[in-house]
Amino acid sequence: MNLKEKLCSECFTDQGLKLLAERIGIENPENCINCSNSNGIKLNIEQIETLAYRFFVVGSIFKPDYGASPIIQFNEHKKTNIKLSKSLQKDIKLFEKELGVGFFHYGPRLWMLGEIEPLKDLQDKKTRKSIFKRIIKEFPTVLLKENELFYRIRINPENPGAENEYDSSPYPGKGRLDSENHQVLYGSQDLEVCIHECRVTVEDEIYVATLTPKKTLKLLDLTELIDEECTEFESLDLSIQMLFLASKHSYEISKELSLYVKDKGFDGIIYPSFFSLVRSGKIPFPTVYGISTRRIPQYKEFEKTCTIWNLALFGSPIKDKTIGVKNINKLVLNRIIYDYQFGPAEIN
Incomplete structure (x- = not known):
């Protein structure tokens, strides 16, 4: 040996x-x-x-x-x-x-537990709008051009071959970025993330539409790692990451942000998937000697691979003919594989 x-x-x-x-x-x-x-x-x-x-x-x-x-x-x-x-x-x-x-x-360091000033301001209705203004200013605008492809999953649709089945929900309000009277079509270029986001089961009839813009769309990209001259405790970049990796208690903020971005003339948002970490296999908010790796230039490309991005397009873009349905397929789950981690159950 x-x-x-x-x-x-x-x-x-x-x-x-x-x-x-x-x-x-x-x-x-x-x-x-x-x-x-x-x-x-x-x-x-x-x-x-x-x-x-x-x-x-x-x-x-x-x-x-x-x-x-x-x-x-x-x-x-x-x-x-x-x-x-x-x-x-x-x-x-x-x-x-x-x-x-x-x-x-x-x-x-307490920033790792959400003690970040812009994030705290987002949780306060009185200061939320000031951070929204910074988000519009500091995060990049990107263009989703014609012929770029992305996917949308539907579970048990009444008429799976109908294109309108893959438009935004006519009953908005349950998702991260849609709200009453504010419809959002959700999609992703990562098909596996689409499947997981929809919480499919082996009993479901699953269909996937391949979608493409019919015109260039203006999107706010919240997945970009922005450069900042501040500590983690003042980081807008980390605040947005934590906002979108948080669960339903954060929806009030993201829904209001979605409406704000729409009012500023955007067609939609690119945002980090809640399932980014389980898709990429990375741990949340890694550090080197207590410093966020998001703030270390040599780790920038690594950090980008940790984020899987989703699309949120405002309104009913298929109905409004800004998005076209390239084709529709039935999707069959052949097998499910879990990559899991162990840890101690009790820590005193």
């Missing part, structure tokens, strides 16, 4: 750690130098560190109303001071021994 392979999946007591180790490690039929088991998936030092990071750090991510942060971190400068289940206390000792680290409660 390679001496760099220090542990194997069978060394661990916690089942989640075992299964995650099996996905990270490598097959080697020789006996593990720690537990002497030949059946376990072997791990070298780098893989052991990856396992610790994915289980204890990524697996402990806490999501308040806005933002997100891990609860646990580890490094070589601190001793372990967290109390978990008995099985995990035993497993932690393996990491301490092999990595020379301690596990501790992580105190994040």
Whole structure:
């Protein structure tokens, strides 16, 4: 056995750690130098560190109303001071021994939990409009041109072959950007995101329309990573990211923003999908020494890959003939695959 392979999946007591180790490690039929088991998936030092990071750090991510942060971190400068289940206390000792680290409660910078001034101003009806004005000014305008394609999913439509079935809902108000008397057609260039956004099941009759503009459309792009000369605590860029990665409690703000953007003469909005992170497999709001990677130039392209964008087009663009239906297909789910993560269940 390679001496760099220090542990194997069978060394661990916690089942989640075992299964995650099996996905990270490598097959080697020789006996593990720690537990002497030949059946376990072997791990070298780098893989052991990856396992610790994915289980204890990524697996402990806490999501308040806005933002997100891990609860646990580890490094070589601190001793372990967290109390978990008995099985995990035993497993932690393996990491301490092999990595020379301690596990501790992580105190994040408060911007990671939504303590950002523009985001707080968006939550206050008295100051919301001032941030809307900044959004129009600081985020770019883009043009969706003729022959560009995007998709729209419908579940169990009454007449799946009719083009009007793929227009905006005649009963608006339930979505992130539509409201009473303000219709919005939602779509995406990422078909898998479309499928997930619609919460389809294997029992559904699913249809997808391929759509294309019949004229150039003016859109406000809220997915762009804008340059700012400020700290994270004053960042409009992070505020918008957190707004669209938040759940239904944020809809009041985004609906009002949608109406504001429409009144300013835009045909629609490009915005970050709520499912961007599960689609890209990235963790929310990563940092380097507490600094958001969105603010580090070398990470700009990486950060762009973390955002999957959706389209929201105002009104009834198919009815109004600003959007055309290129074709309609039935969509059949062949199989569903889940890529999942383990973490500690109890943290005291």
